[in-house]
Amino acid sequence: MEITEITPDEMIMFHIGELAINATIFWSWVVMIGLVIVSWLITRSMTSELEISPAQNLLEVIVKSIRDQIKEIGGDPPELYMPFVGTIFIYVITCNILDIVPGFVAPTGSISTTAALALCVFIAVPYYGISQRGLIGYMRRYVEPTPVLLPFNIVGDLSRSLAHAVRLFGNVMSGTMIGALLIMLVPFFFPVVMRLLTLLTGVIHAYIFAVLAMVFIASGTEVQRGAPEKEEGDADDDLVDDAI
Amino acid sequence: MQIDWVVVISQIVNFLILVWLLKHFLYGPITNAMENRRQAIKDQIKEAQQREEIAEDKVREYEEKVRQLEQQREEFLEKARTEAEQNHEELLEAARREVEALEERWRENLREERESFLRELRDRMGERVCAVAREVLSDLADTELQQQIVSVFVERLGALDEESLRDLRDAVKEVDRAPVMTSAFELSAADRERIENALRSALGSETTIKFRQSEDLRCGLELSIGGRKISWSIEGYLDSLEESISETLHREADEDADTDEPREAETATTTGESQGE
Incomplete structure (x- = not known):
């Protein structure tokens, strides 16, 4: 079994004129439309009263949890980072949970999707950093504590983003792959357990991905925290290692 | 593991669109609703606190009123009690005085009766003695x-x-x-x-x-x-005899009256003791 066969980028669903729409883009759209419709349906009949519908309650819990998490990591005000980091979390976790639905192909299983998300984070870090601290203030962190560390800082940023992209892709893809392999080897019972495990790791990785994105952004925006970036990186790696 | 850059770019675009959509359909409304509710709850709590303060004021006011009423009641009761005691004392005093007056009058009557009796006795005796003497003398004359x-x-x-x-x-x-x-x-x-x-x-x-x-x-x-x-x-002679008899009898009556005096004083002291009790 080749890896290419697994990559959703290779699965062409249909064509729109010249453009071939593959599974990654198709299911991304499905997820996007689903999320927007659900959000719209619930928020449409939303109220500020004390009595609220269970659906609204669920959404409020999710949004509030994300907000609190962002605030805990150091995003202040949380509303500024909320759309970006929150969307990463919701998009990834939705894809990873829907992965157990037969026929659904998780877009996060494609390295292209995770690379796109990692790129977004890679760009979001200087974007938020510069908007919060100014260009010079942001650039200064590359030469701290000494200008000697400049290349290391640059390489650190790049490798960090690369790891960011590969981590998510690898996990989702491996989960899918292990599932496929096990179905071939042991058709009964065991694959189900493995799928459950995949579901668990999928949720955890959605969380990790979003938290790491926020940590990177926070490290770029906070003035006091220029140097501890590496430590955070180590801590993140430890966290990731534990999760894996 | 190949990266399809077309897919990457389209996914970036997709992601940004999703960010924008969710911002408008999810985070915005939810955050607003939560903020509004938070504000509403805060207002309600504030209102409740104000009401509580008002209620506490009212409670204090009423407690004060109740206390005043209680005090007034106490005062009235005390006044009534004092008045009743005073009345009681006055009535007792009046009754005592009345009894004393009655006793005095009775004593007076008794004394007068005795005196009149003695006087009559005296006169009769004198008359009788004289009459006897006269009778005798007339007979002898x-x-x-x-x-x-x-x-x-x-x-x-x-x-x-x-x-x-x-x-x-x-x-x-x-x-x-x-x-x-x-x-x-x-x-x-x-x-x-x-x-x-x-x-x-x-x-x-x-x-x-x-x-x-x-x-x-x-x-x-x-x-x-x-x-x-x-x-x-x-x-x-008879006249002087009569005079001497009446004098003697009068003196005896006076002496009787004198011996009566200490007895009265004694009764007065005993009544004084009973008052004390």
């Missing part, structure tokens, strides 16, 4: 006794001192009437002469005397010159 009486009268007339005699003479001169000699019995001629002689020697030779008989005198003689009288009669 006869010519011999008459002569004896005349002798005594003449003797007494002779024994009068100079001053009395002068008074009598003056009286004879002043009054243009003859002295009247009253007797209980018919006087014999010898007795009349004896008396006339005695009077003439005492008052003057030219004096004429009228003789009169009166049963009232019982036994004895009486010479009256104008307003003045010289007499010897059993009546005088």
Whole structure:
């Protein structure tokens, strides 16, 4: 079994004129439309009263949890980072949970999707950093504590983003792959357990991905925290290692 | 593991679109709703606090009122109690006074009754004694006794001192009437002469005397010159006897009254003790 066969980028669903729409883009759209419709349906009949519908309650819990998490990591005000980091979390976790639905192909299983998300984070870090601290203030962190560390800082940023992209892709893809392999080897019972495990790791990785994105952004925006970036990186790696 | 850059770019675009969509359909409304609710709850809590404060004020106010009422009630009760006690005391005092007055009146009545009784007794006794004496003397009176009486009268007339005699003479001169000699019995001629002689020697030779008989005198003689009288009669003795009897009886009655006094004082002290209790 080749890896290419697994990559959703290779699965062409249909064509729109010249453009071939593959599974990654198709299911991304499905997820996007689903999320927007659900959000719209619930928020449409939303109220500020004390009595609220269970659906609204669920959404409020999710949004509030994300907000609190962002605030805990150091995003202040949380509303500024909320759309970006929150969307990463919701998009990834939705894809990873829907992965157990037969026929659904998780877009996060494609390295292209995770690379796109990692790129977004890679760009979001200087974007938020510069908007919060100014260009010079942001650039200064590359030469701290000494200008000697400049290349290391640059390489650190790049490798960090690369790891960011590969981590998510690898996990989702491996989960899918292990599932496929096990179905071939042991058709009964065991694959189900493995799928459950995949579901668990999928949720955890959605969380990790979003938290790491926020940590990177926070490290770029906070003035006091220029140097501890590496430590955070180590801590993140430890966290990731534990999760894996 | 190949990266399809077309897919990457389209996914970036997709992601950014999703970010924008969720911002408008999810985060915005939810955050607003939560913020609004938070504000509403805050307002409600604030309102509730204000109400509570008002209620507490009211409670304090009413407690104060209740306390005042209680105090007023206490005052009224105290006043009523004091008044009642005062009334009680006054009534007791009035009753005591009334009883005392009644007792006094009763005592007075008793005393008066006793006195009147004693007086009556005295009078009756005096009268009775005198009556007996008179009866006896009347029974005994006869010519011999008459002569004896005349002798005594003449003797007494002779024994009068100079001053009395002068008074009598003056009286004879002043009054243009003859002295009247009253007797209980018919006087014999010898007795009349004896008396006339005695009077003439005492008052003057030219004096004429009228003789009169009166049963009232019982036994004895009486010479009256104008307003003045010289007499010897059993009546005088009897009168002095009556006087002495009545005096004695009066004194005894007074002594009785004196012995009564300490008894009253004793009762007064006992009533004083009972008051104290």
